[in-house]
Amino acid sequence: GQNIDQPTEMTATEGAIVQINCTYQTSGFNGLFWYQQHAGEAPTFLSYNVLDGLEEKGRFSSFLSRSKGYSYLLLKELQMKDSASYLCAALSLYSGAGSYQLTFGKGTKLSVIP
Amino acid sequence: DVKVTQSSRYLVKRTGEKVFLECVQDMDHENMFWYRQDPGLGLRLIYFSYDVKMKEKGDIPEGYSVSREKKERFSLILESASTNQTSMYLCASREKGGEQYFGPGTRLTVT
Numbered sequence: 001g002q003n004i005d006q007p008t009e010m011t012a013t014e015g016a017i018v019q020i021n022c023t024y025q026t027s028g029f030n031g032l033f034w035y036q037q038h039a040g041e042a043p044t045f046l047s048y049n050v051l052d053g054l055e056e057k058g059r060f061s062s063f064l065s066r067s068k069g070y071s072y073l074l075l076k077e078l079q080m081k082d083s084a085s086y087l088c089a090a091l092s093l094y095s096g097a098g099s100y101q102l103t104f105g106k107g108t109k110l111s112v113i114p
Numbered sequence: 115d116v117k118v119t120q121s122s123r124y125l126v127k128r129t130g131e132k133v134f135l136e137c138v139q140d141m142d143h144e145n146m147f148w149y150r151q152d153p154g155l156g157l158r159l160i161y162f163s164y165d166v167k168m169k170e171k172g173d174i175p176e177g178y179s180v181s182r183e184k185k186e187r188f189s190l191i192l193e194s195a196s197t198n199q200t201s202m203y204l205c206a207s208r209e210k211g212g213e214q215y216f217g218p219g220t221r222l223t224v225t
Contacts, residue, residue, distance in 0.1 A: 033214070042204060042216035043157075087157065089214075100145070102214055106156030 002026045004105035006088050011111045012078055020073045020108045022088030030100060032064050032071045035087040037107065043087055046073070075110075083112045117141070118217035120205050126223045133192040135220055137205030143215075145208045146188035148172075148180065150201040151219075157204065163188055195224045 003025040012018040024032070031050040035043035049055055049064035049071065061074040073086055085107040091100050121136035139146065147162040149172075159172030161180040169180050177199060181189045188207075192199055200223050208214040 042219050044216070045213050048213065100208070100210060101159075101162070102147075102208070103159075104149075104157040106154070 002090065002092065002101075002103040004088055004090055004103055006086075006105040006108045008106070009109045009111070011113060012075075014078055014080060014112055014114050016078050017074065017076050018078060018110065020075075020086050020088075020110065022071045022073070022105060024069050024071070024088070024090045024103075024105075026090045026092045026103060028093035029066065029090060030093055031091040032062075033089040033091065033102065034060075034062050034071075034073045035089060035104075037085045037087060039084070046086075078112050080112050080114070083110060085109045118205060118207055118215050120203075120217040120220050122220050123218060124221050124223075126225065127192075127195050128225055129196060131192075131195050131224075133195050133222065133224075135190040135192075135203055135205075135222070137188045137190070137207075137217055138186055139188075139207040139215070140186065141207060141209070141215070142185065143207040143209045144185070145210070146182065147206040147208070147214070148178075148188065148190045149204045149206065150174070150199075151204060152201050160190065195222075197224050200224045 006022045034046040037043040047062040054063045059076045064071045087107045088105040089102045118139045148160045149157045163169045163182040179191045203220045205217040206214050
C-alpha cells in the first residue's frame, strides 16, 4: 500500500527558516511533489523531485532521498503569507492502467507568527 | 495559462438527491481525478480516469460514480447524497508523470 507521513502542525517566526519533513512508503515510486494550500483554496504546485538531492527555487527548497524514503521542504525568510498547509505527495506508477497516481499526505499546517 | 474549472464553488443539497459535480480542463490532459478533502483526513482519491470512457476506483469510491465522455470533462456523481458526503470536492488533471493542477473546489453541504 501507499503511506505518507508528515507532521500535523508547525509554528515558526517571521523571518526564520522552517523545515517540513515527509516520509513515504510507496510501490513504483517515481517522484515527490510539494503543494501549498491556503485555507479555503485549492492546492498549488511548489516543487517536484525525481532524483536525490536538493532543488532550490527562491525562498523554497525541496530535498529527496529515495533510499531513505524521505523528503523535506525548506522555507527561508518566512513571511506571514507563508501560513498555509503544505502537502507532500508521492507519484507512483499505477500498474493497472500504465498511468501514474499521486498519493497525498494529510498536510502540515504551518503558522507563521510575528 | 492552465485551467481547471469546476461547475460550482458552493452547493447545498438534500439527503437522497442526485448530485452532479462537473470538472473541465483546457490542457488536453489524459488523466483527471476527483478528491474529497476533510479536516484531519487530508486529500482522499475518489475516482480517476486515464482516458476517455476509462475510470478507476480510488481509495473511497463508495457512494460515488464518474463519467468521462470527453477528454476535457470529468463528472462526479453522487447517486443518493448523504450527510457524510458533506465535504470539499477537488478536481485535478495531469499529463502522465507531470505536475497536477487543481480546480478551485466545490464545497458541498448535504442537509
